[in-house]
Amino acid sequence: MTAVTFTNPAPATSTSGAAQLRAVLGLSPSDSGPTWLAQARRESFEWAATHGLPTRKDEDWKYTRLDALLDVPFERAEAGGSHRVASAALAALTLNPSSTRVVFVNGHFVSDLSSLSDLEGGVTVTSLAAALAEEATGLESVFSRAFDQYDHAFTALNTALAVDGAYIRIAADTVVDAPIELVFLSDVQDTPLLSSPRSVILAGPRSRVSVVETHAGIASGLTWTNAVVHVVLDEGARVDHFKIQDEPDTGFHLALLDVRQGPDSRFSSSSMMLGSKIARNEVHVRLEGEGSRVSVDGLYWPRGDQHHDNVVLIEHVAPRCVSHQLYKGIADGHGHGVFNGRIIVWPGADGADANQTNKNLLLSEYAEIDTRPRLEIFTDDVKCTHGAAVGALDEEALFYLRSRGVTREAARALLTHAFALEVLHRVESESLRTHVETLLADRLSVDGFAIEGSSGDR
Numbered sequence: 001m002t003a004v005t006f007t008n009p010a011p012a013t014s015t016s017g018a019a020q021l022r023a024v025l026g027l028s029p030s031d032s033g034p035t036w037l038a039q040a041r042r043e044s045f046e047w048a049a050t051h052g053l054p055t056r057k058d059e060d061w062k063y064t065r066l067d068a069l070l071d072v073p074f075e076r077a078e079a080g081g082s083h084r085v086a087s088a089a090l091a092a093l094t095l096n097p098s099s100t101r102v103v104f105v106n107g108h109f110v111s112d113l114s115s116l117s118d119l120e121g122g123v124t125v126t127s128l129a130a131a132l133a134e135e136a137t138g139l140e141s142v143f144s145r146a147f148d149q150y151d152h153a154f155t156a157l158n159t160a161l162a163v164d165g166a167y168i169r170i171a172a173d174t175v176v177d178a179p180i181e182l183v184f185l186s187d188v189q190d191t192p193l194l195s196s197p198r199s200v201i202l203a204g205p206r207s208r209v210s211v212v213e214t215h216a217g218i219a220s221g222l223t224w225t226n227a228v229v230h231v232v233l234d235e236g237a238r239v240d241h242f243k244i245q246d247e248p249d250t251g252f253h254l255a256l257l258d259v260r261q262g263p264d265s266r267f268s269s270s271s272m273m274l275g276s277k278i279a280r281n282e283v284h285v286r287l288e289g290e291g292s293r294v295s296v297d298g299l300y301w302p303r304g305d306q307h308h309d310n311v312v313l314i315e316h317v318a319p320r321c322v323s324h325q326l327y328k329g330i331a332d333g334h335g336h337g338v339f340n341g342r343i344i345v346w347p348g349a350d351g352a353d354a355n356q357t358n359k360n361l362l363l364s365e366y367a368e369i370d371t372r373p374r375l376e377i378f379t380d381d382v383k384c385t386h387g388a389a390v391g392a393l394d395e396e397a398l399f400y401l402r403s404r405g406v407t408r409e410a411a412r413a414l415l416t417h418a419f420a421l422e423v424l425h426r427v428e429s430e431s432l433r434t435h436v437e438t439l440l441a442d443r444l445s446v447d448g449f450a451i452e453g454s455s456g457d458r
Helices: 016-025 035-051 087-091 128-133 139-144 153-161 395-402 408-424 430-444
Strands: 074-076 101-105 123-127 166-170 180-186 193-195 198-203 208-217 223-233 238-246 252-261 266-273 278-287 293-300 307-316 322-331 336-345 353-362 368-377 383-392
Touching: 035 139, 035 153, 101 123, 123 128, 128 139, 128 166, 128 198, 139 223, 153 223, 153 252, 166 208, 180 193, 180 223, 198 208, 198 238, 208 223, 223 238, 223 266, 238 252, 238 278, 238 430, 252 266, 266 278, 266 430, 278 293, 293 307, 293 408, 307 322, 307 353, 322 336, 322 368, 322 408, 336 353, 336 383, 353 368, 353 408, 368 383, 395 408, 408 430
Parallel strands: 074 193, 101 180, 166 198, 180 208, 193 223, 198 223, 208 238, 223 252, 238 266, 252 278, 266 293, 278 307, 293 322, 307 336, 322 353, 336 368, 353 383
Antiparallel strands: 123 166
């Protein structure tokens, strides 16, 4: 293994900065893989060297300090090592033991924990490493696309370092009934590890699939997950995506969900962010086909000294597209939450219908949530709204519950649970909704009081 240490490089205009990054990261310019992948990796290094790592001087990073992450001497997680993941621990993280499941430990595919049998015709589910070896369709476009003004060095480093992740391809007119589960686990002992999974989901015309993405750890330790997921929807396709981020509070999690939608496609994504010391979840959706629709929801809950940053960018490019966002934050202790939502309606995207809502709940006088909802409209004939609110629990509601014999801790749990349910109830899958409500209820259980669905009721 090669030690990884990141510093903020000075802007560069030559490949000298890229060479320095290669030396730091222990990678050779002639890394294995297709020619186009080697070129994409070189270009990503050069881009990172030129632009440097983001700092709080960058507008989209002004509330997030990365010092704690950058001070750790991470090493790259390598494939082929043993793991300590027990089947019982894995079962607790999945919806259905018989479902299609792709499991990664420290960013690398583990076949003995995965379940890829009984796939329907027209459905391909495998690891990215296997897909690259077979030169699967669609990979060059998602690796080689040009960086734009919304990318940063962490996305570029993922391009340079990613060797594994999930590859899902759904053929035209194929409907996958059961969710496909992607489980990313960290297993570290003494050495801080960096994993860089990159996943690709390609939905053919009029296809339909649901994907559940789970990030967790089997033990506390210094880990850094730098993940990217690409989703491409062809005409009339539908993809439902749900993400659960419950990694140990000692780790770091930076992630990008990048979505491109064709005409009349439907995409929904819900995320639940509970874990990591510093977590940043970015969602970037481009509505490129006329009549496409997207719904992006999220629930984030920093507590202790956790920091959760949510960045959402929805671009209306084509006419008559619809986008809806609902993000809710709960902050306790010295927790710090951030919502940075942005909707852009570009020229020619007439008939756009966009709605953005962010609601936040502070459970401690030391907790903090910063919210920045934004609309940028460059055309007429649109219907766009946005709003944000930050507040505390209703004291009258607390008093009402306590007057009926409910302890203050239990009353806080009940009201907090009710606040979160609006996001959870938008999840269509009953099994997934029950699974997520159990995770939430476990966090709310106090002094023998348990919300329905928590471990106290099992």
